[in-house]
Amino acid sequence: MVFFLIALLVSVIGIVPIFLPGRLSNNNKVKTAALLFVPFLGISWFIAWSSMPSMAYPLLGAMIVLVILFTTGSALINRSAMAIGVPVTIVVIFALYALFSTSPIFHGQAYAAMIGKMSDDKSIKHWSKDIAPIDPKHIRLVPEETAIALAKTSLNQNATNGSQASVGSQFDIDVEHITLQKVNDRLLYIIPLDYRGLGAYVNTEGIPGFIIVDAENPQAKPVFVEKQLMKYSPESFFSHNLERHLYTNGYYNKVLTDYSFELDDSLKPYWVVTVCDPTIGYSGEKVLGVAIIDPLTGVINFKKTSEVPEWVDRVYPAETIKTYLGDWGDYALGWWNSVWAHLNQKATEDITLNYGADGRCYYVTPMTSSNAADASMTDLIYTDTKTGVSTRYIVAGTTEDNLLAAVTTKLAYQHLEGVRVIYENVYGRMTAIISVLGSDGSYRGVAFVDVTNKSIMAYDAVPLNALHAYQSLLSQSGGQIATDNASDMKTITAIISRLNYEQTQNGLQLDIYIDTIPHAFYVNCSQFQSAPFAKAGDTVVLSYYNSPSAGISVNDFVDKQVKILLSENQQSVEVQNRDTVK
Structure with missing residues (x-):
């Protein structure tokens, strides 16, 4: 019934020009209108039935096109200025309505506001606290x-x-x-x-x-x-x-x-x-x-x-959120800014679906500047998929395309490719978790890449090994890496209950278990002089990023039972690096 009613309305409007003054006599007008009405009704009914146009849009939505075509045909048959004025008037009304009711020229701020209010005082430091490891x-x-x-x-x-x-x-x-x-x-x-x-x-x-x-x-x-x-x-x-x-x-x-x-x-x-x-x-x-x-x-x-x-x-659909964010990036400072000054304009990257520590589902959308030559991320937007509420985090990192390219370039000799970036808090760092596929599309492992420094990257066919390798890289001494939340750094003195040595891609690794702490600790033996000589029962000093992960790579390790004399230069460098990491 709904299709017939839509078709009936479109057809009635379509024959209106026939009844206006023109070359047709009154008797011919009725006959002509009847002859036109039947095919108009059939055509419009079929189109409405097959395309199911939404009637939520003003002026009959997409069906306005049929109205314009039908009234134009009727006007050409009647051949009068008044009859031709009907489709012309409809086109003008439609164009003016679309312009003034829809165009961002007049509604740029309204489009920008569709995403809702987003805090401007967030930062990557807040992100590492808000987003659970x-x-x-x-x-x-x-x-x-x-x-x-x-x-x-x-x-x-x-x-x-x-x-x-x-x-x-x-x-x-x-x-x-x-x-x-x-x-x-x-x-x-x-x-x-x-x-x-x-x-x-x-x-x-x-x-x-x-x-x-x-x-x-x-x-x-x-x-x-x-x-x-x-x-x-x-x-x-x-x-x-x-x-x-x-x-x-x-x-x-x-x-x-x-x-x-x-x-x-x-x-x-x-x-x-x-x-x-x-x-x-x-x-x-x-x-x-x-x-x-x-x-x-x-x-x-x-x-x-x-x-x-x-x-x-x-x-909330992903495409709707991406449209909201795109409009916010374009029109937050008004339409004129989007075409002239381009001040603080932002563009969306690919949107991904993620699940937070709270169990809720979020769309994660990286934002970059509107300059195509810019390769840096400016914001990371988390949008609750059920409520549509967005939280903005201002970040300084690499764009998604560059992160994927970094992984693909590094693994090109193995004919592997990085696909699909998921952003997570790993060891206090904003990290891109990237699935790695073979040339045949088969799963080949996972890569962890630091968003703020894409050269910090770990890949392994076994995900847990890749995670441990990445944690080890983050904990290495060297001024380019520092944990964002110094307050989350913890230093303890404890006795080794059990230990194990294993060979990893990053060299020999010491695995430590302490009875009083529900974590396993991983120590890269190449970083700490005393690590290769540790044994169960030794008293050790550990510094690590406090997280709920089952396994944690340490930032500093000292075995008090192992005395190794370092040169003055070595001691100076080690102290400097240790202070930098902390």
């Missing part, structure tokens, strides 16, 4: 590209039901709607399936399941989860098409975006769709909430942003 058990090591490749190989292998032995012949992996989600305290990729075409839709009773890929463990096998047959999906047909289902159930006057396939705590799947309204003419979409659709029954539940269930991770 990384938990090695929950690092997202598997990039989306690898997850998709794994899912493709598992599509048929995991089907246990004989009737689903040819799942891959009827259903495609829906790579467009892959969703990263934290389910039962585990980062997972939830990957839906969808129909390969109308034939598969007609000859099957529904979509048989979905695929789960572990985002933390590259070695974990993907799991094909067989569920009751799901009818509703983005690529389904007729009334089961997800967008059409929403459109015909009252959402025709809303902007629908970000179709996410998410699981609740019991692993029941739902489609979660963000619902918006334009607030600045034809733009400035404001998020109202989400429509949660059961893919089995089609039942729709709308939840305002304040009522969204805990298991729903994303309410």
Whole structure:
């Protein structure tokens, strides 16, 4: 019915010029209008049915184009200045309305304000306090590209039901709607399936399941989860098409975006769709909430942003946040500044999804200056994906492209490439965790790169080894590295309970365990003269960055039972380096 009403309105407006004074007689006007109305109605109904244009936008939204075409055709048939004036007037009204209601020339500050207020007094020092140090058990090591490749190989292998032995012949992996989600305290990729075409839709009773890929463990096998047959999906047909289902159930006057396939705590799947309204003419979409659709029954539940269930991770779409931040970067000082002075203009880099220590989901967006030649990061914006609230951290670091290039260049001889940057607090430093892939797209390890100094980089095929190597690099003496929070540096005197020596990429490493402290300490033997001679029972002095990590690399190490005489120059250099690190 909604398609017919839209078509009816467009068609009625389309024949208005016929009834204005012109070359047609009164009798001919009625006949001509009737002859035009029928094809106008058919064309507009078909276009409305096939494209499902949102009626949330002013002046009929995209359907205004048909109105202009129909009225122009009617005016040419009637051939009068007054009739031709109708489409001309509509075009002028549309253009003026779009200009004055939507253009950033008049609404630059409104666009800049869509992201909300962001504190200007943040700094990288605050960042290292606010962003909890990384938990090695929950690092997202598997990039989306690898997850998709794994899912493709598992599509048929995991089907246990004989009737689903040819799942891959009827259903495609829906790579467009892959969703990263934290389910039962585990980062997972939830990957839906969808129909390969109308034939598969007609000859099957529904979509048989979905695929789960572990985002933390590259070695974990993907799991094909067989569920009751799901009818509703983005690529389904007729009334089961997800967008059409929403459109015909009252959402025709809303902007629908970000179709996410998410699981609740019991692993029941739902489609979660963000619902918006334009607030600045034809733009400035404001998020109202989400429509949660059961893919089995089609039942729709709308939840305002304040009522969204805990298991729903994303309410604000990534592209919406990127648009907000882009507008803030462009128009924070007004439209004129964006085209003339370019003072403090900023540009967004690729947005990534991350999970904080509080368990909440965040979009992390690096910002750089609008100058294309600038290779430095100026801000890092954390945006809560459920509330849309953003926090700004002013940083001095390297852009994402340069970080990826640094890893790829270093590993080029192995034909490896860095992809997907995730920003984390590692040992008090803002660190880019970069998944490394082979030329065939397979996972080959992870690299840790200091955002403020990209030359500080550690790579290993084993993530925990890469983390230890990176911590060791950060703790090395040398004026280029210093921990941001001196207050988080801790010095203790203790007795070694147990120890172990192991060979790492950075040389011999001493691993220490102390009964009274719930951490393992890692000492690079090449840095500290007494480390290679330590043994259980020795009294040692350790300085380290206090973090909840299971393993911590030390910044300073002294074994009081080992007396090694250093030259005056060596002593002077060691003291200087030690003071610099602290």
